[in-house]
Amino acid sequence: MGNSVYNDIRATLESHLAGVVGLPDIFYENVNKDPIVGQSFLKVQMFPTRRRPACRGSSPQQRYDGVFTVYCYTPEGIGPSQADDLANLVIEAFDATTDITHPTLIDTIVSIEYAEREQGITSQPYYYVPVNVGFYHYAT
Amino acid sequence: MSKQVTINQSFYGKLEKLEEMAEEVIQDKLMDIAETAVNLSERTVDTGAYITSFSFVPAGSSAGRMRTSNNKPTGQSPQAMGDEALGGLISDIKSIDLKATPRVTLRNRSPHAREVEDGKEVPNSRWRKSGYGIFRSIRSIHG
Numbered sequence: 001m002g003n004s005v006y007n008d009i010r011a012t013l014e015s016h017l018a019g020v021v022g023l024p025d026i027f028y029e030n031v032n033k034d035p036i037v038g039q040s041f042l043k044v045q046m047f048p049t050r051r052r053p054a055c056r057g058s059s060p061q062q063r064y065d066g067v068f069t070v071y072c073y074t075p076e077g078i079g080p081s082q083a084d085d086l087a088n089l090v091i092e093a094f095d096a097t098t099d100i101t102h103p104t105l106i107d108t109i110v111s112i113e114y115a116e117r118e119q120g121i122t123s124q125p126y127y128y129v130p131v132n133v134g135f136y137h138y139a140t
Numbered sequence: 141m142s143k144q145v146t147i148n149q150s151f152y153g154k155l156e157k158l159e160e161m162a163e164e165v166i167q168d169k170l171m172d173i174a175e176t177a178v179n180l181s182e183r184t185v186d187t188g189a190y191i192t193s194f195s196f197v198p199a200g201s202s203a204g205r206m207r208t209s210n211n212k213p214t215g216q217s218p219q220a221m222g223d224e225a226l227g228g229l230i231s232d233i234k235s236i237d238l239k240a241t242p243r244v245t246l247r248n249r250s251p252h253a254r255e256v257e258d259g260k261e262v263p264n265s266r267w268r269k270s271g272y273g274i275f276r277s278i279r280s281i282h283g
Contacts, residue, residue: 020252029270034263034268035261035263037263045259045270045271047273047276047280049276049280049281050280050281065280065281066280067273067276067277067279067280069271069273069276071258073261121254121258123254123258123260123261125263127259128258130258130276132276133277134279134280136242
């Protein structure tokens with residue numbers, strides 16, 4: 001199975017998001033589940049970007065960097081506020097300089113570097129706001 | 141009693157040298173960003189329209205390459221398209237007057253750039269596309 005650090009990072013971020021009150025259904029990567037037209041939903045995607053030694057010398061810890069993107073989808077044509085509200089909830093849940101932990105993966109602490117949103121985008125029949133959460137994690 | 145400071149002419153020479161060094165550092169950074177953008181985008185290549193639509197422009201400019209994938213042959217070589225894209229970005233870096241330009245923007249004006257970035261949801265269909273997250277990954281790597 002090999003090193004499971006990326007699995008643990010993903011599990012930590014996704015479980016933290018799933019615990020936020022007031023969010024609609026969450027669609028995870030590579031899951032064949034259809035959103036219901038006319039209902040809001042979230043879609044998540046993890047973009048690992050770098051894995052580098054955190055310091056010089058032998059057997060250094062590795063620093064894992066990446067972006068966890070939450071797309072906040074709402075029906076098209078109802079105005080922006082519902083998507084804005086969802087984006088606000090996500091941003092508040094992933095506040096910069098906080099650490100996210102998983103209920104059972106005790107050694108996994110994912111640190112949040114930033115959480116910022118992009119403009120709203122119409123993609124028929126939806127309107128969505130992407131929220132990008134920059135994270136990093138140290139592991140041996 | 142008057143006070144005065146005399147500035148040696150060599151001061152201006154040293155200042156110019158510092159400006160040249162700063163310009164080289166900025167060019168190196170832009171080059172790093174260009175290579176990251178191209179490396180990340182090679183996996184998206186089909187017609188090559190997206191990857192060859194990257195450009196560096198002075199902030200505030202509306203210019204930039206825009207290639208559409210309409211009527212273009214598919215299955216293009218990612219490496220060849222990547223080389224073409226990098227060549228365009230290098231040419232942009234060389235043509236921008238960095239001393240006169242306070243900010244430089246990396247842009248992709250292909251019509252489907254947003255779809256490449258975020259993917260696409262098509263309701264009542266098994267067809268959905270995951271985004272490649274090119275710009276958000278560049279932001280994560282380069283700040």
